[in-house]
Every structure is written in C-alpha cells, then in structure tokens.
Amino acid sequence: MEISLSVQEIASICGASRQQGHFTGPVTGIASLAQAKAGDLSFLASGKYRRQLETTEASVILVPETFEAEPPEGKTFLFVANPSRALMQIGRRLEAQLWPKPPPGIHPTAVVSPSASVDPTAVVGPFCVIEADACIGPGSWLEAQAFVGRAVRIGRDCRLGPGVRVLAECILGDRVYLHAGVVVGGDGFGYETDAGRHEKIPQIGNVVIRDDVEVGPNSTIDRARMGSTIIGEGTKIDNLVQVGHNCIIGRHCILCAQVGLAGSTTLEDYVVMGGQSGTGGHLTIGKGAMVGGQSGVHTDLEAGAKVRASPMMPLLAANRYYVLREKLPALFRRVDALEAAVGLSGKASSGRQK
Amino acid sequence: MEISLSVQEIASICGASRQQGHFTGPVTGIASLAQAKAGDLSFLASGKYRRQLETTEASVILVPETFEAEPPEGKTFLFVANPSRALMQIGRRLEAQLWPKPPPGIHPTAVVSPSASVDPTAVVGPFCVIEADACIGPGSWLEAQAFVGRAVRIGRDCRLGPGVRVLAECILGDRVYLHAGVVVGGDGFGYETDAGRHEKIPQIGNVVIRDDVEVGPNSTIDRARMGSTIIGEGTKIDNLVQVGHNCIIGRHCILCAQVGLAGSTTLEDYVVMGGQSGTGGHLTIGKGAMVGGQSGVHTDLEAGAKVRASPMMPLLAANRYYVLREKLPALFRRVDALEAAVGLSGKASSGRQK
C-alpha cells in the first residue's frame, strides 16, 4: 500500500507526547521492525524486540514514553503511552485508503428482488443477488458477488465480503462483518435413520447474529432445526470455523481458526476457544471458560474453567500429564527394577515382552 | 419465518391420535420448549425435557401417546406416536415456504454454453455459469452464482446452493444436495519431488456422487488422479469436510464437520466419522465402523470397529486409557513409595528429579 504521511501527521494521529531524532522525509509504509524498509513507520511492541532497534531500517519508530535510548542516525522516535494502540490509531486512519468504501448505490449488474428493501445509503456491489423481502440497512456494504436470501434482514453498517452467502430468513444486527466466502444459514446436520437410510430432519429455523460480530473467511454457521442459532454481541470468529445448528454463543467470545461446535451447544459470554478445538453437542460452556488449541470438550464446563487436551482435562492436570507422559519410559524401567528386586515376574505376566 | 396453521391443520399433517387443551389461535412459529413464545408449536422429544413443560410458553405441544399430564391453561397437547417424527412431517410441509423453488427456467443473467443441455424443468439462478457439454437433469435447481464445469452431468432433482462449484467432468446422481460454497472436483493433492521441486501429478480423473447425497457448506471433494473419487448413495457429509482424491466412500456413511480423509482411502457402507476426525491415505475402513471425534485412523479398520483417540485405539481401550491418564500422578507417587520401601533409588537414576 502506498501511503505518505509526515512525521507530524503521525505524531498528531496517535497523540505522541514528544519526539526525538531527525528523520525528515515522508513515511511511506508500516512494517514490523524486522521487515521495515527505509521510510517505514514501525513500533516497539515490547522489550523483547528491543535488539531489533539496532538493525531495523524503519525511519520512524513508536516507543513507550518510558523508553530510554537515542534513535540511530537519521531515524526518529515518537514517544507514546502504548505503541501498539498508537499503531492501531494510525492503522484505522489508513484503512480508509486500503478499503475505500464505494459511494452508496446498487451496481447495475446486481439482481435485486422488487420486494427487497435496500437503504439508499447502502452499497451493493457487482453480481450481488438480493432475494425477495430481504432488507439491507443504512450504510451496509455488500461487496461483489454476495448473496442475500429471502427475507434476510441486515442491520446498519454491516459489511459482507466478496462471495458471502446469507441464506433465507437469517438476521444480522449492526456492524456485523462477514469476510469473503462465509456461509450463514446452511442446513443443520440432522437425520433420522429409518430402515438403513438417513432421512433429513427439516431445518426450518434461522441464524441470528448480533451487533459487532466478525466472522473470518469461509467459516460456516448453520441454521437451527427450529428457533435460532445465535451469535452474541461482539463475538469474534476466525477462519474456517464451524458452528452447528442451534448453538447459542454468548457475547464477546473468541473462536480461533478451525474450531468446531457440534449442535445445540451453548457458550456463555467471554468463552475463548483455541484453534482446531471442538465441542460435543448439547453442552454448556460456562462464562469465561478457556479451551486450549486442539482440545475436545465432551462435558459441560463451569464458568472460568480452563481445559486442555483431547478429551479435555483441567489445564493444570493436562500440563502435569504432559510432563509425566515423557517420563513413562523411565517409569516402566523403574517398575522392572522393582519387580526384579522383590522377585516378581510382572513383565512376563503383563504381556510387556510380547 | 412467518407461518400460520390452525391446530386442526397441524393435527392432520402429523396424524395426531387425539388432542387435549384449549388453545384456539393460529400457530405462528415452531421452537424448542425452552425458546418457544406464545403461539409457537413445540414438542417433547424425551422425558429429559419434561420439566420444561411447566415453564414453556409454547401454545401447542406434540407429546407421546403414552404421555399422561394435563396441558397448562390455554395450551394444547397433540398426542402422536413419535413427537420428533411428527415435527419432521410438519417441517417438511413448511420447508416449501422457507425455500420456495422458483419456477423452471434459466435466469436471463446466467451464462450457459450453447452445447450444454438444461432440462426445461430445471431452474438456473442468476449469475450461474454452465460450461460446454454439461447436462442438467429434470427438476434440478442451481441457486445463484453456481458454477458447472465442462461435461459435468447432474441428475434429477438435485440442488446446488449459492456459489457451489462442480468442476469439469464430475457426475452427480439424483437428489444430490450440495450446500453453498461446496467445491467438487478440485485437483487431488499429489506431487513428485524432483531436484527439490514438487512437480504436480496431473489429476485427470473425476468425482462421482451417487443418489441422495448431501454435502454441507464449504466442504471440498477432490477429483481422482485417474478414475473416480466416489461418494456412495445416501451418504451425508457435514460442513468443511475434506475428501481426498480417489477416496471411495460407501453408502449411507456419516461424515461430521471438519473430517478429513487423505487420498485413496475406502470407507465401506455405514461408516460414521465424528467431528474433526481424520484418516491416513490408502486405508480401508470396514462397514459400520465408528470413529470418535478428533480421532486419527492410521491403519485399516475391521467392519463394526469402534475407535477413538489420536492415534486411534479400540474404543474400550481408549476409554480405559483416559481413566488411567488421570491416575498417572498417583502412580508415580506409588512407585516412589515402593522404591523407598525396598531401598531402590530409581527416581534419581530415571531422571525424574531433574
């Protein structure tokens, strides 16, 4: 991305308390200390990266106010309360350049049902399809090739990336951001087996996504068998995540990439699920529970529980187990030695020698 | 979804043997006992939920014929042989409302090759692409933005959700339902490494999907290196599942979300794979085998085998192992005590104290 900001503009955006050094050119990029080139802005996220200051080619560096060092020749330090947050502020200013929202209006190639309602401040991109009785709220932005099914309701200032599909009857609150390829409202996976054939259970519920939810590329959220699959306010979902039918996810949860939730499971508020972890169906995961990456949850969890492993154990038990796991070979040898010492022949009788 | 059915209509659809209670209004929704509002139909799936009858706001409730209780004031019980199946019958009646199939015909925006053949009773939605020599059978429905590649053959009464891609040469039987975002016929993942570079092995086979298969959103099924990747009749595949090239999946299998099958593996009929489980390549999983969630299968499985864990163990062995896993800390202490009792110094020599 080509940018051009003066050191003064950057200092102003992020409220720098002071500056030190003599870089005078425009800032033309942003990068980590390790990747930065001349002209780039960078930042010192934590003391861990301090040695990179000696080798970085960045020209302007955000550093904590407490930081004590001279900037190298030709570079400038900007002192801020929190370099990471300062960078967020600058990033937000630049996002408008990276992702310029087109002017309101419906692209001439879009196919919009006459019975659909699109707010005049909304943006509908090329090759979008909006079916009967759907409703697109003020300021919402459908990028190219998005699909909005029958009777879907989308609130204010939502954004649907290219190729997002929101299927019939589903409801989005305000400021919901669905990234490219997300599918909301696929049928729940439910069958009754009769005479050796799996008979589909009709899935006639919907999905309700509340305000400020973000869902990463190609994730899928299934509609309820009846009633609603619900994603609570402020919850953030990463890529390639599967949310089964009738799940109820609370507010401000975090689901990392490739998480899978089986049907009818409830996550209370602030649950965090690590990457590639999963849950069984019909469970309740208590408020603030944390599930480690690749872990499997097969029973309810109490509020604040921390678990790990597949199937899960309490975090401390799991960590202890992982230590002991490495000592098992020695344990077997110790038992061998004990048996020899007391004249027992357990090894043979236990089949260890087979 | 807005519905309006009288109690009499519902009783008729599901063949209720009798009714009890005095709800007289229209039924305007369907929901679980816990989520239902006034006006909703609900059902008592099992005795487990019986206490919810006291608090539910549902107005009409399907209950088993053997059920003995008075409906609360203003509510009606409908007695049926199997409440869950009765609800399926009602759901099927309502699906036509939720998913109204458009009248036959090709949307004017669709791009259809002159050499493709589309049955006059088929539906082709906006922005669909149908390439040369493809064939779409009677009653099949391509929703918006679907892609059908060269020489693909699609049977009767299939349904392709929005954005489904069926690539060149692949074949679908009858009543196949591919949900939004499914990709059928991506290249198998095969390379030969020559002088440090991975040289692509041409993947010139196809995918054959037999009758009554359903595949969930964003799942992917790769084409064969040569010959066919085959999905057997009646098999049901959930979301975000990966089926590798040259897999042969039998009839009436169940693959839960995020399952992954490496190439050239055979699943015989009625295999069930739990969520996030996977198999190695070139294996045979016997008829009716059951693989637990998050498990990994690395050898052939006999018919009827039940396995769990990564890598898998027989189910009973895995369950026993999970119990012993929690007793390991105590076992280490017991061996410490034994060594102390017999005067052995195993702890030190085994490195336990490091």
Place this chain on the structure above:
Amino acid sequence: MEISLSVQEIASICGASRQQGHFTGPVTGIASLAQAKAGDLSFLASGKYRRQLETTEASVILVPETFEAEPPEGKTFLFVANPSRALMQIGRRLEAQLWPKPPPGIHPTAVVSPSASVDPTAVVGPFCVIEADACIGPGSWLEAQAFVGRAVRIGRDCRLGPGVRVLAECILGDRVYLHAGVVVGGDGFGYETDAGRHEKIPQIGNVVIRDDVEVGPNSTIDRARMGSTIIGEGTKIDNLVQVGHNCIIGRHCILCAQVGLAGSTTLEDYVVMGGQSGTGGHLTIGKGAMVGGQSGVHTDLEAGAKVRASPMMPLLAANRYYVLREKLPALFRRVDALEAAVGLSGKASSGRQK
C-alpha cells in the same frame, strides 16, 4: 473424460523402450489397475500391486523396464523407466483436453475497472470482478466468478479457479494456481480487549505469494497486520488450510489438508505438515521439519526435526509413548502386585479406589 490415443502415441509420449503384447484398439481411458475397464491405460506403480495384473481389465499397462512377465491375452505392456512418471507425462498431455484454456480475452459479463490493467493474453471469465488499479499478467487465467481486489498484482500464467477471491493489495508471482473458493487477504484475527470489548486491530498489510505456489479449494490466507504474509516459491497447500496473518512460509513446503498456522509463525524451506496439524503463533519451524498429522506444535523446531502428537513430542518419543500407552493397564496391575508383595497400601492412599 473421453480420450482416444493409439498405443504408439502413448509409447511415444512417455518414451517407452519397448512393448509386448497385442492390444490393437485405441486407448479410451486411464485408471488404476483395480478400477480399469477394457480400453484403459493403467500402470504398475510398485510390486505391491503386482497381483492386480492378473485381474485387471486394463488393455495397456505401463511396467518398469526390469519387469519380467508376459502380458495376458489381448493386453499390451509398455516398458518404461518409471511407470508413475510416464503416467504423469501422459496426464499432462491429456490435461489440455480436460481443462481447455479459453482463448485470450475478457468475457463480456466481467466487470473490470477502467484503471485495472489486463494483459491482452490473459483470460477473464464470466462474472469476474477486477477492481481499480489491479494488474493481471500475461497468460493468466481467471475462471468464472473470480474476484480481484484493488491494486492486486497477478503475475504470468497464474490460474484462479471459479470463485477465488484475492483481496486488495495482495501480490501473486508467476504460475500461481489458486483453486476454487480460495480466499487470499482476509483480515488477520487480531483484537485488543478494552473494557470487555474486543477492539479490532487494523490489518493493513497484504499477502505475497511467490512463483509456482498451488493452494487447494477453500483454503484461506490472511493478510498481515502490517508488512506481508508470505508464501514461498514452490510451496504446495492442500484444501481447507488456514494460514494466519504475518506467517512467513518458506520455499517448497507441503501443507496437507486442514492444517492451521497461527499468526506470525515462520516455516523455513521444505517443511512438511501432515493433515489437521497446527502450530501456535510466533514460532519458527526449521528447515525440512516434519510434523505428523493431527499434531500440535507449541515451540520452535530445529531444522530437520520430526515431531508427532498433540502437543508434539519428538517422533521417536511419541512412537514409544504410543506403545507404552497400551501397556498402562498392565503397569497399574504390576504396581498393585508390587504393593501387595511389599505390604504397601498405595492404591488406597493414592485415591485409585475412589
């Protein structure tokens, strides 16, 4: 796929040193020994499949030059240095039939920004969208419904399958093949939590994919927070893989299906990750390291390391552990016996009897 090649043509394509047998018809298909029908070409990949020669219906079979046996009546053997490679050569010749590249040009339905640059030798399929300032290089092929965002640069002879999305600012080298449904450049998953709400960290970097990379259907590669997520030359990525923001993947790596890499992790050259395996964030996986299927990597790995299990152990330790895991029940019994022999009551005191 319908093909028609004479035995002589096939012998010529793959440089057969000699032939034996009397099949005279045209070769009309290619299949494995087990699946082949009369008229098909097949091959003997290894001695393991030798017995299939007795029952195969294939008419022409590629065999190693050292192979000694008579072809059955009516069949022909073609002797080649490497049957698997010979088949690759024939497959490559046939690919042009299976995947005929359309003539250069932009389909009339495509929406291409006036400020985008499309080389006259490139192919742009129906319903593609190419946004402002994007650049499509010579010979590159965008299949139907692909999306190329603002300022994206795509090199020579790339191929984007149907429905691929390459989002703003991302860069592809030459001969990159992204399969259907791939999303390149979704936002990295990063938030700062403030007063109980997850505040989005702007993701203003991009993705850079170098020459000869292939990415399987529906995989997702996130853009960097700043700087670039990088996929090195010649790396091959299977289906439904997640690459987190700011990952740096080296050259000629192999990522099997459903792998997940958390943010800011570096893979050096020639790393191999088995299916459904994953890594934590901010790690370095050394050159040529091999990670087993379903394994979890939580620390840096040295060059050449081989690991397995979740969380990972060195491969040999993991394999030993999996053997001991099965002997645990016997070990508990052996300790019981030892305690009985020396008069200790460890079982009770350790809680084993609860």
